[in-house]
Amino acid sequence: MATVIVGGGIIGLSTAYCLSLLQPELASNHQIHIVDSASELLLSASGHSGGFLAKDWFSPAVSSLGALSFHLHKELAQAHDGPRNWGYAPSTAYSLAIEERGVGSKKNKGKDWLLEGTSRAGVASAVTGGQEQMPSSEGAKRNEMLNDDGTPAWITKQENGSLEVIGSGDSCAQVEPRQLCLWLRKQCEDRGVKLHTKCMPTGIVKGEHGEVVGVKVSKDCEVYEKNCKNIVITAGAWTPNVFQKIFHSSNLRIPISSLAGYSIVVRSPRYTRPILDPTRHGENSAVGVSQGVFCAPSSSWAFAPEAFSRVPPDGTPELWVGGLNDSHMKLPKLVDEVENLQDSEKMEELRNAAVLLTGLSQEGDNLKIDDLKVVRQGLCFRPVSDNGRPIISKVPETALGHDIKMSPGAGVFVASGHGPWGISLSLGTGQVMAEMLLGRKLSADISSLALK
Numbered sequence: 027m028a029t030v031i032v033g034g035g036i037i038g039l040s041t042a043y044c045l046s047l048l049q050p051e052l053a054s055n056h057q058i059h060i061v062d063s064a065s066e067l068l069l070s071a072s073g074h075s076g077g078f079l080a081k082d083w084f085s086p087a088v089s090s091l092g093a094l095s096f097h098l099h100k101e102l103a104q105a106h107d108g109p110r111n112w113g114y115a116p117s118t119a120y121s122l123a124i125e126e127r128g129v130g131s132k133k134n135k136g137k138d139w140l141l142e143g144t145s146r147a148g149v150a151s152a153v154t155g156g157q158e159q160m161p162s163s164e165g166a167k168r169n170e171m172l173n174d175d176g177t178p179a180w181i182t183k184q185e186n187g188s189l190e191v192i193g194s195g196d197s198c199a200q201v202e203p204r205q206l207c208l209w210l211r212k213q214c215e216d217r218g219v220k221l222h223t224k225c226m227p228t229g230i231v232k233g234e235h236g237e238v239v240g241v242k243v244s245k246d247c248e249v250y251e252k253n254c255k256n257i258v259i260t261a262g263a264w265t266p267n268v269f270q271k272i273f274h275s276s277n278l279r280i281p282i283s284s285l286a287g288y289s290i291v292v293r294s295p296r297y298t299r300p301i302l303d304p305t306r307h308g309e310n311s312a313v314g315v316s317q318g319v320f321c322a323p324s325s326s327w328a329f330a331p332e333a334f335s336r337v338p339p340d341g342t343p344e345l346w347v348g349g350l351n352d353s354h355m356k357l358p359k360l361v362d363e364v365e366n367l368q369d370s371e372k373m374e375e376l377r378n379a380a381v382l383l384t385g386l387s388q389e390g391d392n393l394k395i396d397d398l399k400v401v402r403q404g405l406c407f408r409p410v411s412d413n414g415r416p417i418i419s420k421v422p423e424t425a426l427g428h429d430i431k432m433s434p435g436a437g438v439f440v441a442s443g444h445g446p447w448g449i450s451l452s453l454g455t456g457q458v459m460a461e462m463l464l465g466r467k468l469s470a471d472i473s474s475l476a477l478k
Contacts, residue, residue, distance in 0.1 A: 027255030034062035040456025074404035087474035095454025113202035116195025275427030289348035411443030
């Protein structure tokens with residue numbers, strides 16, 4: 027019997043990919059299905075995220091999964107030319123602090139920045155113990171993309187501002203998430219995983235003894251049945267809605283809500299070539315590196331902006347800027363509706379912050395010149411759990427509804443609620459979810475991530 031994965035973002039794609047690796051015959055026999063209600067994939071978080079990866083910026087409950095996922099990202103990039111195919115690169119992470127008279131500094135000591143409205147830099151400081159050594163300036167002698175002190179030239183110098191290194195290439199990295207998702211999708215389809223778009227789950231199919239043997243999906247106003255043994259819901263912010271559509275009689279509330287977030291991708295005259303680290307070497311040349319900067323709210327911006335340098339597969343460097351969230355925006359019924367919900371004033375606020383953070387400073391004053399070229403801008407909805415931790419869990423049979431039972435060895439699973447860490451935790455989540463489906467020993471301790 028097949029496995030149906032509901033949701034074709036990076037968590038669903040990673041789960042299908044890892045499952046096809048652990049048991050290839052499932053995919054080759056078309057026993058792995060990805061079902062998504064959108065007309066095309068990657069219209070929300072997985073397609074618009076920044077792509078920052080961290081190894082140890084997590085609470086104890088998530089630390090094992092974080093370390094596993096970071097290792098898998100590095101391993102995958104080494105095996106399949108990640109730098110070329112999806113922009114994988116080691117990253118230096120900075121916290122940008124601006125000293126302002128009369129303005130208190132908001133420090134986030136280990137709590138999720140999404141819930142607290144502060145910078146992820148505080149999370150790193152709490153975990154790593156504070157400032158790391160500033161990168162060597164040796165690279166600056168070989169690349170004008172860097173300042174004399176080794177810091178990236180694309181970060182605008184702020185009045186009374188200082189950069190603190192909070193993460194190095196040994197524990198931080200960068201990817202272009204959309205390209206990673208497209209690569210995973212192709213790998214899945216090449217292996218035999220079946221992808222079904224514009225399919226809305228509507229219920230379950232029962233066998234002759236009342237056990238769940240499949241999922242009903244609606245496409246083009248017709249209802250089809252997908253026979254399956256396991257159901258995995260990886261629908262991001264839409265996970266609670268999907269669960270209720272499939273299991274109508276269940277009283278279980280999946281504790282996940284949505285948080286809208288804006289992002290913008292720009293190109294800068296100060297970041298036109300990849301930055302190479304002469305101390306890191308691949309097979310024949312120095313390794314490309316990236317940088318990320320995390321900021322707390324200040325008089326310059328009312329939110330906590332983040333900016334990451336990336337080099338997508340076309341080789342043209344770009345900067346991703348985000349961090350502006352809208353907690354009041356209602357989750358649309360369909361992901362296809364997300365793009366039309368963009369608030370022009372919010373987007374302008376984000377662009378202004380991008381200019382202040384990465385635009386050209388005029389000599390001798392505080393003005394910033396907008397010399398950035400916008401590549402694209404986006405809105406997405408992140409899935410945020412009530413406790414700030416992802417949910418990776420089998421759903422107890424008793425929670426599926428009073429008249430529903432599963433056959434031996436079958437189950438319903440949820441993998442969602444990753445907040446700002448969906449890309450970073452994706453491969454680890456896919457690995458442990460695949461192991462759960464196959465009844466194998468788990469590669470990470472996710473005991474604190476179960477449904478309660």
